[in-house]
Amino acid sequence: MKEFAVFWGCTIQTRFPFIEKSTRTVLDAFKLPYRDIDGFTCCPEKSLVNNVDRGAFVVTAARNVSLVDELGYDLVSPCTGCVSNLATVRSELNANPGEKAHVNSFLKEIGREFTGEAGLRHLVPFFHDAVGISRIKQKIKKDFSGMRVAIHYGCHMIRPSHALKNDDPLNPKKFDNLIRALGAESLEFNTKLMCCGQGLDRIDRHENALHFARIKLKELKSMGADALILCCPSCFLQFDNNQFLMEKEGEKFGVPVIYFTELLGLALGYSPEELGMTSHRVDCGPFVKKWEAVTTALSRGVDMEEGLRAPVVIG
Amino acid sequence: MLEATLNFKLLEMCSKCGACFDICPSCMHIPGYDPREVIKDILNGRHERWLDSGHIWECLECHQCLEMCYQHYGFENAMTSMRMLASKKGIYPAQVKRGWEMFVKTSRLGEPALPARKKLGLPEPKASGVDEFRKLYELLKQSREGGGSPTEAD
Ligand code: SF4
Ligand code: SF4
Numbered sequence: 001m002k003e004f005a006v007f008w009g010c011t012i013q014t015r016f017p018f019i020e021k022s023t024r025t026v027l028d029a030f031k032l033p034y035r036d037i038d039g040f041t042c043c044p045e046k047s048l049v050n051n052v053d054r055g056a057f058v059v060t061a062a063r064n065v066s067l068v069d070e071l072g073y074d075l076v077s078p079c080t081g082c083v084s085n086l087a088t089v090r091s092e093l094n095a096n097p098g099e100k101a102h103v104n105s106f107l108k109e110i111g112r113e114f115t116g117e118a119g120l121r122h123l124v125p126f127f128h129d130a131v132g133i134s135r136i137k138q139k140i141k142k143d144f145s146g147m148r149v150a151i152h153y154g155c156h157m158i159r160p161s162h163a164l165k166n167d168d169p170l171n172p173k174k175f176d177n178l179i180r181a182l183g184a185e186s187l188e189f190n191t192k193l194m195c196c197g198q199g200l201d202r203i204d205r206h207e208n209a210l211h212f213a214r215i216k217l218k219e220l221k222s223m224g225a226d227a228l229i230l231c232c233p234s235c236f237l238q239f240d241n242n243q244f245l246m247e248k249e250g251e252k253f254g255v256p257v258i259y260f261t262e263l264l265g266l267a268l269g270y271s272p273e274e275l276g277m278t279s280h281r282v283d284c285g286p287f288v289k290k291w292e293a294v295t296t297a298l299s300r301g302v303d304m305e306e307g308l309r310a311p312v313v314i315g
Numbered sequence: 316m317l318e319a320t321l322n323f324k325l326l327e328m329c330s331k332c333g334a335c336f337d338i339c340p341s342c343m344h345i346p347g348y349d350p351r352e353v354i355k356d357i358l359n360g361r362h363e364r365w366l367d368s369g370h371i372w373e374c375l376e377c378h379q380c381l382e383m384c385y386q387h388y389g390f391e392n393a394m395t396s397m398r399m400l401a402s403k404k405g406i407y408p409a410q411v412k413r414g415w416e417m418f419v420k421t422s423r424l425g426e427p428a429l430p431a432r433k434k435l436g437l438p439e440p441k442a443s444g445v446d447e448f449r450k451l452y453e454l455l456k457q458s459r460e461g462g463g464s465p466t467e468a469d
Contacts, residue, residue: 014425021435039444041422047376048414051398055455106454110447159378169382195340195377203372203408276435
């Protein structure tokens with residue numbers, strides 16, 4: 001496998017270092033050739049920087065990509081926004097030689113060059129495509145059979161598809177495949193692909209942001225989903241933090257929000273503490289407890305089946 | 316180059332279509348959010364009236380409209396252009412202003428949480444590219460003032 005730099009992004013390192021912890025834990029567990037490199041800046045966040053200064057958006061993203069281009073690495077990120085923003089600029093520059101040359105005329109002044117060759121991947125499609133389902137399955141110590149979870153892809157894991165090219169943008173499959181490989185049931189539900197709405201919190205529209213979170217959480221609660229599984233720090237902020245805020249005001253959902261790397265880590269045998277899951281605002285305890293109970297019940301079920309096959313029963 | 320432009324031909328088609336109103340999450344869940352109205356006004360030369368409307372910031376850039384659009388165009392292009400124009404006039408939500416200022420100053424939207432990293436046993440964070448970023452941003456600004464190299468490629 002080609003070496004890759006991990007692009008952690010601002011949100012994970014500023015607000016959710018425990019996501020970095022679980023990500024490193026699973027990358028180490030699979031002995032993947034990941035590197036930490038100097039020099040990254042904010043990707044930059046499109047809905048902020050692009051709105052104010054499009055040129056700054058393009059040259060900043062191009063500079064970040066040029067760092068991995070020069071090293072001959074690929075780039076992988078546990079943040080959907082980072083990958084989507086970097087890939088958006090890369091695809092635009094690769095499709096427009098004039099603009100690429102123009103951007104490179106700036107980068108040259110700081111000793112950089114954007115070639116646009118490095119692969120840019122989000123962690124979920126990366127695990128699906130580069131690590132592979134079979135290798136993951138081999139490493140599972142305890143799967144999630146009997147658990148019913150809801151996946152939230154996060155818009156920018158799959159869109160814009162012309163830049164990311166990693167899954168069907170309107171009917172994605174890879175995250176589901178991974179979760180099913182871990183033994184859990186991936187629920188189908190109406191709001192599955194609905195945007196989390198966290199962007200509304202970034203434009204001083206807190207009530208609207210809560211409303212967006214509420215719509216999905218309500219559906220999940222009514223379905224009795226054991227957890228919401230996602231892999232984006234903004235979506236995490238929306239469903240963990242904002243759910244917590246609503247619960248403080250008396251609106252109870254009780255839907256644990258679990259990062260993909262945490263779920264994978266649990267399956268590999270790490271404890272919730274080792275994975276930093278105790279730092280969530282919404283308690284993951286009910287999920288873990290149910291998982292333990294279901295696993296115990298299922299192993300009893302196996303005994304029963306053996307009992308059925310025993311000579312006394314058949315003969 | 317490096318500036319926003321709108322394709323009025325596509326926008327004209329869009330104003331006759333309106334299909335993605337039904338799949339846009341903000342259209343569904345935010346009263347008063349309707350890019351069709353904005354697009355109509357852009358085509359009629361009356362876009363100014365939207366510049367200080369909060370609605371133009373409520374597009375989530377979820378790209379649903381872009382992916383569904385038969386022109387691969389999407390409502391979002393019109394909404395993004397409006398936000399860019401508003402920003403140029405200094406009209407933006409307070410948080411956007413704060414975020415932008417922090418980005419330009421530090422090249423990031425926040426600094427790594429060091430005590431929490433230590434507790435989790437995470438390695439020292441790598442150095443950011445803030446110095447290079449500042450130089451790059453200066454070059455960009457100079458080129459716009461027409462004063463400096465590098466020059467426009469086309
Ligand atoms: S990108 Fe904006 S306009 Fe398009 S569907 Fe999403 S919220 Fe609606
Ligand atoms: S963005 Fe595309 S699909 Fe949506 S209304 Fe306009 S033309 Fe129709």
